[in-house]
Amino acid sequence: MTGPAVPSLSLSLRKKVGLATGRFRMISPGDRIMIGLSGGKDSLVLTAALAGLRRRSPVHFSLSACFVDITGGQTDAAPLQVFCDTLGIPFIVRPHPIVGIIELRDERSPCSLCANIRRGILNTAAKEEGCNLLALGHNLDDAVETALMNLFHTGRFRAFQPKFWQSRSGMTVIRPLVFAEERKIEKEARRLGLPVLPYVCPFSVETERVRAKSILDKLSAGNPRIKYNILHALQCLDERDRWSDGEAGSEAPPSEDKPEGEMTWEKLTDTL
Numbered sequence: 001m002t003g004p005a006v007p008s009l010s011l012s013l014r015k016k017v018g019l020a021t022g023r024f025r026m027i028s029p030g031d032r033i034m035i036g037l038s039g040g041k042d043s044l045v046l047t048a049a050l051a052g053l054r055r056r057s058p059v060h061f062s063l064s065a066c067f068v069d070i071t072g073g074q075t076d077a078a079p080l081q082v083f084c085d086t087l088g089i090p091f092i093v094r095p096h097p098i099v100g101i102i103e104l105r106d107e108r109s110p111c112s113l114c115a116n117i118r119r120g121i122l123n124t125a126a127k128e129e130g131c132n133l134l135a136l137g138h139n140l141d142d143a144v145e146t147a148l149m150n151l152f153h154t155g156r157f158r159a160f161q162p163k164f165w166q167s168r169s170g171m172t173v174i175r176p177l178v179f180a181e182e183r184k185i186e187k188e189a190r191r192l193g194l195p196v197l198p199y200v201c202p203f204s205v206e207t208e209r210v211r212a213k214s215i216l217d218k219l220s221a222g223n224p225r226i227k228y229n230i231l232h233a234l235q236c237l238d239e240r241d242r243w244s245d246g247e248a249g250s251e252a253p254p255s256e257d258k259p260e261g262e263m264t265w266e267k268l269t270d271t272l
């Protein structure tokens with residue numbers, strides 16, 4: 001018996017998905033995964049990646065997908081239905097007038113309200129379908145941009161977790177694309193001819209994320225490794241890198257621990 005026709009993702013993308021799902025132990029035997037399928041390139045590539053993994057992996061798990069229609073039912077979801085049918089993935093649509101609500105309330109942070117509503121709808125749909133995992137399409141760039149936004153606006157260097165149990169809903173969120181760069185996902189979505197839906201949200205042009213992305217693009221022009229370095233920093237926040245509060249570990253290190261020419265705190269304050 002032949003299975004559904006799963007588009008063949010590039011080897012490098014498959015490796016990145018394998019790395020994320022393996023390192024963070026995202027999927028266990030018998031898991032029932034609901035994919036948040038927005039119709040954007042990320043969630044479409046995620047769906048293809050998980051369908052491929054389901055076919056190849058010795059670990060048995062099930063997939064279904066949910067599209068939250070933020071226009072309240074005005075969006076034509078037929079291309080997503082066809083895509084999921086091709087992959088043998090049950091597909092459901094949950095319409096909600098999120099865009100209209102944001103416009104009506106003249107919301108100052110439309111994206112956080114939108115994300116909260118969509119997450120609630122996805123959690124409910126996942127539970128109704130008997131799923132225990134919710135897979136989202138956040139990629140490496142999303143993680144780095146989130147870390148920068150938090151740094152600039154909250155003074156904390158942190159991003160979302162690749163795997164995270166939500167105590168309120170009891171649902172575990174997984175992000176298998178967290179090691180995949182956005183430009184590679186975009187290229188892959190084009191190469192495979194995935195049915196990317198047009199942007200329908202009027203707030204998608206001038207968001208904090210767009211500003212963070214532009215800063216990151218400028219920084220990356222001078223150092224192509226910068227995104228990977230920021231991602232690395234997220235994975236190895238070191239106690240020793242924290243500024244001491246004057247309690248434990250506040251003594252100055254012995255002088256032989258300071259390599260010649262290293263900028264010490266004393267030298268730095270001299271230059272201020």
Ligand code: SF4
Nearest residue numbers: 110111114201203204
């Ligand atoms: S850009 Fe639009 S769809 Fe995306 S999170 Fe913001 S409000 Fe929601």
